[in-house]
Amino acid sequence: MSIVTERPVKKPTRSHNLDVQSRQSLQVQSEDSHLDAAPLSQKIVMTIAVIGPFLGFALAIILAWQFGWMSWLYFSLMIGGWLISGLGITVGFHRMLTHRSFETYEWVRVAWAGLGSLAIEGPPLAWCAVHRKHHQHSDKEGDPHSPHLHGKGWRNAVRGFIHAHTGWLFSKTWSDKSLKKYVPDLMNSPGIAGISRNYVWWVIASFAIPAAIGGLVTMSWLGVFLGFLWGGLARVFFTHHATWSINSICHIFGSKDFEAGDDSRNNLVFGILGHGEGWHNNHHAFPTSARHGLKWWQVDLSWIIIKSMEKAGLVWDVRTPTTKAMEAKKVA
Numbered sequence: 001m002s003i004v005t006e007r008p009v010k011k012p013t014r015s016h017n018l019d020v021q022s023r024q025s026l027q028v029q030s031e032d033s034h035l036d037a038a039p040l041s042q043k044i045v046m047t048i049a050v051i052g053p054f055l056g057f058a059l060a061i062i063l064a065w066q067f068g069w070m071s072w073l074y075f076s077l078m079i080g081g082w083l084i085s086g087l088g089i090t091v092g093f094h095r096m097l098t099h100r101s102f103e104t105y106e107w108v109r110v111a112w113a114g115l116g117s118l119a120i121e122g123p124p125l126a127w128c129a130v131h132r133k134h135h136q137h138s139d140k141e142g143d144p145h146s147p148h149l150h151g152k153g154w155r156n157a158v159r160g161f162i163h164a165h166t167g168w169l170f171s172k173t174w175s176d177k178s179l180k181k182y183v184p185d186l187m188n189s190p191g192i193a194g195i196s197r198n199y200v201w202w203v204i205a206s207f208a209i210p211a212a213i214g215g216l217v218t219m220s221w222l223g224v225f226l227g228f229l230w231g232g233l234a235r236v237f238f239t240h241h242a243t244w245s246i247n248s249i250c251h252i253f254g255s256k257d258f259e260a261g262d263d264s265r266n267n268l269v270f271g272i273l274g275h276g277e278g279w280h281n282n283h284h285a286f287p288t289s290a291r292h293g294l295k296w297w298q299v300d301l302s303w304i305i306i307k308s309m310e311k312a313g314l315v316w317d318v319r320t321p322t323t324k325a326m327e328a329k330k331v332a
């Protein structure tokens with residue numbers, strides 16, 4: 001599986017050269033197994049990242065139930081944060097950085113990469129490297145988070161699902177030094193490399209911003225706490241599981257409209273909850289398409305945002321598959 005475009009690039013550009021560079025980097029075969037255990041430090045960080053938001057969400061529900069500590073303010077912080085940081089992942093990390101499905105100004109790239117970093121799914125360089133590796137090996141040995149590599153039978157199917165959803169975070173994928181071979185183009189961008197280097201500050205900001213808004217609006221410490229709980233932990237909980245479901249659910253459940261060479265599926269629920277990323281079979285068939293919901297009814301919020309940016313003159317060279325390309329890969 002290649003991340004490069006399905007349609008010929010008309011003129012050689014800087015980004016074209018980078019595409020070639022990325023393609024060459026994808027030829028590098030990784031030696032690690034998708035099941036190798038991670039170092040202890042990574043396991044600790046991932047345990048906090050997986051359990052923390054869940055506990056925060058559970059506490060938020062209990063406090064709302066017991067004391068009525070919930071209001072439109074905290075609900076808006078959670079939904080608004082989920083939309084902003086989630087789109088940072090889908091438009092920024094995924095369609096813009098990983099697949100280069102459109103071109104834009106450097107400041108726009110940095111802004112989207114910053115919003116994606118607020119989702120606490122890892123620094124942009126690591127996130128994009130892991131995802132390029134996923135496309136290179138999709139559902140085959142070497143795929144960091146395929147649900148299909150654990151053998152036959154329902155027990156192994158369950159193991160595969162857990163691995164694809166969160167288990168892979170505890171494999172050595174994240175700490176694999178060879179990951180940088182997947183993102184030479186992004187490492188050359190001072191803005192993107194800078195955000196990755198200073199990622200910890202984006203993590204802090206991701207929680208400090210909703211806490212500060214909660215405190216300033218209510219002028220209370222309780223507002224700070226509930227802003228942190230709903231706009232921080234609960235919002236990260238939803239964003240994480242929406243993204244992880246693309247790796248797990250959208251490689252198992254849904255329709256297969258195109259021949260993509262893997263088990264990716266189109267799934268309406270995560271088309272909505274994943275800001276358009278649930279049209280995952282479309283995406284694997286046409287990885288560099290900026291549009292994942294290829295039919296008019298396949299709701300794709302990220303595509304609406306990209307199309308709006310194009311109309312505003314903020315992005316250009318927006319890639320979508322031709323009718324001929326779609327016909328060629330259509331499942332009969």
Ligand SMILES: [Zn+2]
Nearest residue numbers: 134247264280
């Ligand atoms: Zn996939």
Ligand SMILES: [Zn+2]
Nearest residue numbers: 131135283287
């Ligand atoms: Zn992708």
